[in-house]
Amino acid sequence: MATCSTDQLERFMKTYDRKIKRLLELPTGTKLSWEYSAQGGRTGEGLWTLRCYAHTHEPIAQFTIQQMLGCCGVCISTAARVYAPYTKRGLGTLLNEMRLGMAKRLGYGVMMCTDVSTSLGTKKILAANGWTTVWQFRNPRTGRTVIMSIRDLADIDCSDVPNVAASWPAELAEAAR
Numbered sequence: 001m002a003t004c005s006t007d008q009l010e011r012f013m014k015t016y017d018r019k020i021k022r023l024l025e026l027p028t029g030t031k032l033s034w035e036y037s038a039q040g041g042r043t044g045e046g047l048w049t050l051r052c053y054a055h056t057h058e059p060i061a062q063f064t065i066q067q068m069l070g071c072c073g074v075c076i077s078t079a080a081r082v083y084a085p086y087t088k089r090g091l092g093t094l095l096n097e098m099r100l101g102m103a104k105r106l107g108y109g110v111m112m113c114t115d116v117s118t119s120l121g122t123k124k125i126l127a128a129n130g131w132t133t134v135w136q137f138r139n140p141r142t143g144r145t146v147i148m149s150i151r152d153l154a155d156i157d158c159s160d161v162p163n164v165a166a167s168w169p170a171e172l173a174e175a176a177r
């Protein structure tokens with residue numbers, strides 16, 4: 001996966017650095033590091049993965065935004081995770097806000113996700129942040145109950161999100177303006 005690095009993205013991450021340090025009550029001098037990968041190319045291939053690490057290199061959290069195959073207006077939020085011992089301090093909620101803003105800025109109209117019915121933390125985050133459950137089914141591959149949810153991005157304010165699409169192909173950057 002190609003690694004991209006833009007000034008805008010760096011500044012955006014720094015904003016979230018501050019918020020995360022506040023939430024986790026880390027000393028102000030603590031250095032977090034982000035690993036981000038973006039795959040652009042043609043419409044239909046959009047993929048962003050962000051991972052945040054503590055100064056000790058232990059992972060704190062991560063998420064991936066992937067464009068849905070066949071519809072460039074929909075993105076999928078996947079692999080969202082907050083690692084122990086950083087859970088239940090508001091980070092899952094903060095990163096949900098972060099990826100909704102990024103998705104809006106990247107030009108998508110809707111974000112979609114699935115979660116297993118036993119994930120109580122995810123359920124709470126989705127319910128409190130404007131997501132709608134659209135379907136529920138038993139996954140024949142795993143036997144688990146899967147919940148499908150969507151978030152309309154129309155009301156998401158992404159004015160404080162820089163154009164993270166800078167390293168994306170021109171047509172996506174255009175859509176994000």
Ligand SMILES: CC(C)(COP(=O)(O)OP(=O)(O)OC[C@H]1O[C@@H](n2cnc3c(N)ncnc32)[C@H](O)[C@@H]1OP(=O)(O)O)[C@@H](O)C(=O)NCCC(=O)NCCS
Nearest residue numbers: 080081082087088089090091092093115119120121122124
């Ligand atoms: C689900 C997950 C992202 C939540 O992260 P988090 O940082 O703990 O989330 P928050 O601190 O913002 O918690 C949001 C709410 O959920 C609650 N919550 C979090 N984990 C919970 C749990 N295991 N059981 C019950 N409630 C939980 C919090 O108490 C909080 O409730 P409140 O709003 O009433 O205060 C994290 O637990 C995780 O990564 N889990 C494993 C992977 C996973 O399930 N990913 C989801 C993709 S399907």
